[in-house]
Amino acid sequence: MDQRVNEVNEYLVSIFNDVLMIEERTLQMSQFKDVSIKEMHTIDAIGMYQEHTTSEVAKKLGITVGTLTVSVNNLVRKDYVKRVRSEIDRRVVKLALTNRGRLLYRVHDKFHRDMVKETINEMGEKESEVLMLGLKNLHRFLERTKGQLPD
Amino acid sequence: MDQRVNEVNEYLVSIFNDVLMIEERTLQMSQFKDVSIKEMHTIDAIGMYQEHTTSEVAKKLGITVGTLTVSVNNLVRKDYVKRVRSEIDRRVVKLALTNRGRLLYRVHDKFHRDMVKETINEMGEKESEVLMLGLKNLHRFLERTKGQLPD
DNA sequence: GTCAAATAGTTTGACGCTCAAAGCATAAAT
DNA sequence: ATTTATGCTTTGAGCGTCAAACTATTTGAC
Numbered sequence: 001m002d003q004r005v006n007e008v009n010e011y012l013v014s015i016f017n018d019v020l021m022i023e024e025r026t027l028q029m030s031q032f033k034d035v036s037i038k039e040m041h042t043i044d045a046i047g048m049y050q051e052h053t054t055s056e057v058a059k060k061l062g063i064t065v066g067t068l069t070v071s072v073n074n075l076v077r078k079d080y081v082k083r084v085r086s087e088i089d090r091r092v093v094k095l096a097l098t099n100r101g102r103l104l105y106r107v108h109d110k111f112h113r114d115m116v117k118e119t120i121n122e123m124g125e126k127e128s129e130v131l132m133l134g135l136k137n138l139h140r141f142l143e144r145t146k147g148q149l150p151d
Numbered sequence: 152m153d154q155r156v157n158e159v160n161e162y163l164v165s166i167f168n169d170v171l172m173i174e175e176r177t178l179q180m181s182q183f184k185d186v187s188i189k190e191m192h193t194i195d196a197i198g199m200y201q202e203h204t205t206s207e208v209a210k211k212l213g214i215t216v217g218t219l220t221v222s223v224n225n226l227v228r229k230d231y232v233k234r235v236r237s238e239i240d241r242r243v244v245k246l247a248l249t250n251r252g253r254l255l256y257r258v259h260d261k262f263h264r265d266m267v268k269e270t271i272n273e274m275g276e277k278e279s280e281v282l283m284l285g286l287k288n289l290h291r292f293l294e295r296t297k298g299q300l301p302d
Numbered sequence: 303g304t305c306a307a308a309t310a311g312t313t314t315g316a317c318g319c320t321c322a323a324a325g326c327a328t329a330a331a332t
Numbered sequence: 333a334t335t336t337a338t339g340c341t342t343t344g345a346g347c348g349t350c351a352a353a354c355t356a357t358t359t360g361a362c
Contacts, residue, residue: 004279009267011286016167018293021213038319054340062172067320069341074318091328091339115296116160119289127281128155134282135162138270142169145266187320189348205311218349220312225347242310242357 019115026111032104034078040108042071043080043097048105051084051094080104170266177262183255185229191259193222194231194248199256202235202245231255 024037035043045060046052052060058068072095075081080101086092097105120128175188186194196211197203203211209219223246226232231252237243248256271279 004283005264005268005271008271008279008283008286009263011283011290012170012267013263015286015290015293016170017213018290018297019163019167022293022296036318055338062168063319064321065340066322066342071319073341089329089339093340112160112164113156115292116163116289117156119285119292120156120159122288122292123285127284128159130278130281131285131288132155132159132162133278134270134274134285135159135166137273137282138267139162139166139169141266141270141273142166142173145173146169187347206309214348215350216311217313217351222348224312240310240358244311 022115023108023111027108030107032107035080035104039071039075039080040104042068042075043101043105044108046081046095046097046101048097048102051096053086054093054095057095075101173266174259174262178259181258183258186231186255190222190226190231191255193219193226194252194256195259197232197246197248197252199248199253202247204237205244205246208246226252 020037023040027033027035027037027040042057042061045057054065054068054072058065061068072081072083076083079098082096082098084094084096086094120131123131171188174191178184178186178188178191193208193212196208205216205219205223209216212219223232223234227234230249233247233249235245235247237245271282274282
């Protein structure tokens, strides 16, 4: 049992590091060399569809609004993100992707999905089912833990 | 199949974010408020036992030697890490944890293991086995992918 | 043995990421 | 009308990162 814990733990840590590293390198090799992995996640959180406010996106990313403002300043300058003032409440800023931002979003999303797809392809139907259940368990536990932490 | 890919992908992303966030918050709440999550990973990479050289640790972390030197400067100042010149080759610096560093290492390691343990406890023996196989698959795929990237 | 080249690590300059705190504009409450 | 609350931006400080220049030491060629 303890051995199992160690193994799972080590795989998780290693997978973490690998994914981050591969994402970063892949970005740097692509036509989007001016985007860091953090900026990529910001673009991902802004998303393709609805417009999200600055506060919403900051919360989703788990960073302060001030931090996000700085990052969005850079992403606007580099033409990945645009700001739209709300007409209803003029304090509110809605964030949205530019065409270039949307292109990058799709490329990155595909990369992510391909990564998972290749792995699942090597597993049987039943196995991939259990992998997902395991991840679901881990996820549920983490969300619960997170909820217990003070803000 | 595509639905499965999406689900696994979303769980992975969410698990990533949660773990990082929980680690960071837990650190900030502990007696080790002066340590960032990155510094924690550096301490982890230096490890409890053998002495590792600066180059080795930098490689393990996937950062340049210069970056590590700067970080180690801070960790030495904060009394988590010590430098030991090699007697055999006086160019070489071996990194090791101080007592305080070792204490933090153990606390963090326990946190990590507890996290996984609680999850596995909720699964049956067979399920946790398959979770591990799934992670192994994912890990193998990532290592292969990583090997194909240029340095 | 001497000198050049290679190796291990450090320093520096520039820029991104992060937060907390102060500030600005607008909306809501009274 | 004035105060308070809300949403966002700016700023200052510290860490994280790299590339490039630098220092100290060892190895290799002769």
